[in-house]
Amino acid sequence: MNIGIWDDVLLRVHEACTLDDVSVTTDADPEAGTGEIFVSAAACGFAVPDAAASGGERDADGHVEGVNAGGAQALTLRIDVTDPEGVLVAHGEASIGADGRTGELRIPVDQVRLWQPNGYGEQPLYGVRLTLVADGAVMDAREFRTGIRSLSYAQNEESPTEALPYTFVVNGKRIYVRGVNMTPLDHLYGNVTPEQYEYYVLLMKRAGVNMVRVWGGGIIEKEHFYELCDRHGLLVWQEFVQSSSGIDNIPSQRPEFLELIALTAVSALKAKRNHVSLTVWSGGNELMSEPNVPSTYEDANLAMLKKLVETHDPRRLFLPTSASGPVQYITPEKGVSHDVHGHWKFQGNPGHYELYSDVDHLFHSEFGVDGVSAVKSLKKFLPASELRPVSMNDSLVWRHHGEWWDTYDRDVELFGAEVGSDIGVFSRASQWIQAEGLRFVLEANRRRQFKNSGSVIWQLNEPYPNASSTSLVDYYGESKMAYYWTRRAYSPCFASAAYQRLNFRTGETFEAKLFAGAHAATEGLTVRSRLLGMDGALLHEQTNAVSVDGEHTAHAGDLHALVTDAFGALFLLRLELLDPAGALLHGNDYFFSTLEREVYAPSLAVGDRVRLTAAALDDWSAEDGRLEAVTRRFKLANDGDHAALHVHAEETTNGWWMAADDLYFTLLPGESREVTVTCRRKRAGGFLARDVGLAGDALPELVFRSF
Template sequence: MKQILLNDLKWEVKGYWPWVPLKGTSMELGQELMGVTDWMPATVPGGVHYDLYRQGWISNPYEELNSLSCEWVENRWWVFRTTLERPELESTRIELVFQGLDYEAAVYADNVLLGEHRGMFEAAIFDVTDLLSERESLEISVLLKQAPDEMGQIGKTSATFTQKSRFNYKWDFSTRLVNVGIWDDVVLRVHQQCSWDVVSITTDTELGKKGSGQAFGRITIQASIKQMAGPEHVRALTASITCSDPEGNPLQVQSYSVLSGEVLNAELDIPEPQLWYPNGYGKQPLYSLKLKLLDEYDMELDTRSLQIGIRKLNYMRNVESPANALPYTVVINGRKIYIKGVNMTPLDHLYGNVTVEQYQQMIHLMKAAHINLVRVWGGGIIEKKAFYDLCDVNGIMVWQEFIQSSSGIDNIPSKQPEFLELLRKTACAALCDKRNHVSMTVWSGGNELMSEPNKPSDLSDTNLAMLKELVEKYDPQRLFLPTSASGPVEYITEVKGQGHDVHGYWKYMGNPYHYELYGSNDNLLHSEFGVDGLSSLKSLEKFLNADNLQPISMENSAVWRHHGEWWDTLSREEEMFGGMNDLKQFSACSQWMQAEGIRFVLEANRRRKFRNSGSIVWQFNEPWPNVSCTNLVDYYGETKMAYHWVKQAFRPLHASLDYRSLLLTAGTRFQGNVFVHGVDGGRVQVDAEVLDAAGRSLYRQTFEADGDKDRAVCAGSLNFSVPEQENLLYFVRLSFRDVEGELQQNLYVFSTAKKHLYAPTLELTGGNLQVRQESLWHPAGVGEKSRQAHFTLHNTGSEVLLHVHAEEKGNHYWMEAEEQFHTLFPGEKRTVMVTCTPKLAGGFLTGENYSSTDALPEIKFCSFLRAQGETIPDEGEGKHE
């Protein structure tokens, strides 16, 4: 079988009123019904919104309130068309395949109806053999009816009737912007007499027989053979399987005699395999598997190539787990894996426009932050193939949910027959398509499905029981969880013994309650929680008009409410810092509280490793620009302060301080335990230092502990006397060396101010940031045109500089600094490497894409509410290669 990609054909699209394309002419006048729009160039894959924007039919829906004036788009019918030339290839059957139609479609070839299709996640396949045998070309038309009127975040789950991505219809991190279009690849499959059909690959590892001690990797292959001619033409075939090691060297070639229409079952044993591990636990070697199908004359009929990882996958209950708990701890190659996870929404509201490069950047950011699992949320989409390929390569385990989610009014999984049939088709397609990815780790029935308030649905629900049966049939190796959270209660609770897999909360819970709640919790798995925070000023300026670039409550601004209604943090920041004078200050304070809140939860959970099996932060990204949200990376690819503190909290070797309040009482003693996390053994030294804002060291204490890979180790108690002065800041800095000997630090900021606890930080004016570019921009090795440079940062002032970070002045690069939002006390220096990767995004982000005429990156460094000091270039002037 040959696959010909049809994305780059000349596609056009035109909008109509409902039913008009089927009627064509007026019944009364007999004249052509011309439609709502003219024919215009179409992006495939993509969506009609971007095509309309390019032709001036709509304003940018991501800016201000513009999306409100775009809601007519979902209520029209849309026709895509292109011309398909007959391929010059020998063929028995030719199939036209749409990998993703969104949502209800009728497909025509030269006005002949090929068939109808409904659903986003199951391929639409049409046989065009006979038509192409008679003609040199075909006009292909795809009629997409208006989007179904499904429910957004607020509604009744029991009334759900589609398998369309529900976040499109309004969620707390998105607006109502319902995608319509061809959202995934279009291909032409050219078959000869026989082709591979469904291929299932599983891998395992075991010790050799008779006590040899030699390890073997086992690859089990089950592949059905589809006969393209009639059943009377059974053929004798040869199936050839070649397995090559991760370096590309052939290891085994095996041949099997099979008949067309049969299923091939084969096993390959690989001595001493290179095993696949999640990020942070080892490497991710991938073996190449090539399946060839040959006829009786040794002519090649079809070839299927796959990249596979070899590993043993198990699950176990947590340490001290209740007897009725599910097995939440993932075990790979006999090693318990502590989950350092994030929840992911679709990368764009109009998901058809997302590029491979956007997936690459997001997965790169996950890996760099020591993340080892991503939960693909059930209110979004089942992602494109490129996403799962990248997870395989980078060691990011995938928790994939089927397309179901809570709705607030009721959260009961739908039992409508129409819905269950669609859900079954989606689940079967997803299971067969994704199970060969070594990164696939957990299947879940959906997001926050509940049989009654605060009680997650279980397998007594017929909807979820059906999904369980499908997983057992098509992918029995993986764990199936009925829903996330999976109970016995939905939300995090102070009641002991009830918090197994829990969700919540999504706000900073205030000082001291935030620390009391999370610091003493006993949940087994924290699969969704977060804290909200504003986007950076750089990003806010891209979608807000100048009149809206000022601190304001969501209650008092329709525009702000439109871009993040649930995530109003103004009162929180005013309580912690005092009045918010400008938007830059508001953003900086808000991002700090988000980072502080999330970091504490991650460290508190990690202190209970493997009684707690991990944390999955809500949320990694956002699909459209929000003023405020619970995301770590904003729509434009800018990382927030919380991303970098999550990165610190997830470090392979980490030291944390257990505290229960940010408020210190003058003249009393502070006591908090110091913990060491994630060491395979050996002695670890942690130096704790208490400093004031002038950098004076007030107290020092050294801790030593023997590391343990399966639990956090308490190294001792930090105990110091708080000075008598009021309204002062105190800093506790933990310093330690990582496994490579590099110095790492973790800083906590406390205050004695009873009102507006962090207000003293706004009065820090004595720091001075001096920046020197130490190297020319040079190739980074991350991407073809990525560039790196080193900068030395020096605080030449008399007070501390908080949250020192880099920003790229322009918009054409994704910027990453190896260390961000760190603190420099007077006289301290630090050298930071900055990497910039040219943007190549899709849809409404294309205006920021890099072009060959763009200049090299320009980097500025800032601290908390402070602009950059003097920048001293290197001897080569620093801006040129």
């Protein structure tokens, strides 16, 4: 590591013998209601003056493996399993063999409570205590918390026979991946606090994320992160630490590198295999043997890693790299895309919609759309002279803080020159296109469930204060508009619209295909579609009955409406999924224009026609009793005569991280909505340490705004 010691340092004092190489994994039979915990371990000795006399050899750490490593003692491993309430439910015992190992022990658990991924159920964790006993005396003990579940892998529907299995099956149910990529939370890894990990894991959970890819250009994360993923149902895609990152795509074959990565891989395998959240290993990020051709298991580097996974964690899949091919980048060419990466930019209007509506990849493990950070964050690292809308071609400061992610020309094209008049307008407009572009990709992929088995967004977070990037949450923990639109796209029950462009001229027919889906089979659903003007006028309405099978996205019907002068320059499609009783399950607003160019420019000319009010419905209440996390409900209303677009909130003391159950929604004239806001005290290192304690004893202060 390039920064020295960054993780916890522990000093352990051993008895004559100690446990080593412990493996705790699980399996289940969901139909029978039974589970299994598989345990293996080794015993090592420290109190032997001569290795040969004990029948073992000293390893690199100076201890000796073998049943007699601690002298002529009889070694026994005891295993106690407790349920999530701490009640003993299973027990096992085994003698340590002559080689110092137990072999794999199977501990059955009846009436098991299954661990489920986020959105599919709860995450009960069982306690597993291992006790090493020598002649009746306790030598060592280890405790683990693990979930019990089955895990397997399947090919996609209509998958080519040679394709890898990209569908993850947990407890017998195929899980559609709703994922994010995670980079280190800070470039200086030691700055990251347990509170930061918890904040980001909870952000993922509340956004409906069920898989996080720990990117190969980063690190094997701290134990606390994986423990949080266990607790909150986040499946982990863990990459070994190698990445091309646009520099050198071919996996290194240098002997000294292979030796080093083997050491780090074995260390990671032994530590992380004991986490129920760990789901799949990957050799690294964007490893390619030639341009646009991902490396395979034939590569010597990846073949070595594959063998290590088979040795140390044989129940889990090893993918050679991400993307795993047979082509690297997304393409409309048919039959060549299995797991692909790209794009990371909005592809224009109509190009973005034409491309993502006409692809057939099996899995989409990295892609994104860029957007500018919140102004609140920009003020923390940009000098006053640079707090202005600007192309990165014209500012070395902006270029330094996110060179690839220049959205200025894109946003001027869609909003007009006025987007460059104010940094707040620029930030909000840029975030709108990021959210719009990303949502369309997510929904297009999900419409092909399980021909496509999932999406993994690049990316959740940033390790550095970037002025613009593809992250859903900026370095300072401020959630962008794309976070909340991703949350809607990842909802367990959802409705979505497929369209080919953002503008329809007067006299043309507005066209969209309507879809619905859910995790569980449901009959009697209704998709309600309304085209609405910015003044709230109803332009078109229809309802479509639909049933879903819990596995696939159902086509609910088509929408066709003649665009007239009554539509105005800007109008929206409000799509709602209703349950059999007519209650709202999910809602989405899509924004369209009748203009030929600068299609979203009318959104900037609202003036004072929006009157947004916010009323607190209760006082701040503490989740934990210590005012570390507080919650409050608000009622937001629009008393004006124009739609309040993308209503959002900002916490102004800078001492709290903020998240809500919904934000960046639109209130038409006369509409209101209740939201619940949760704020957590900032407990962070790095550049974020400046914000710690800024709030003092004060509670959060919020300001609500519209676009």
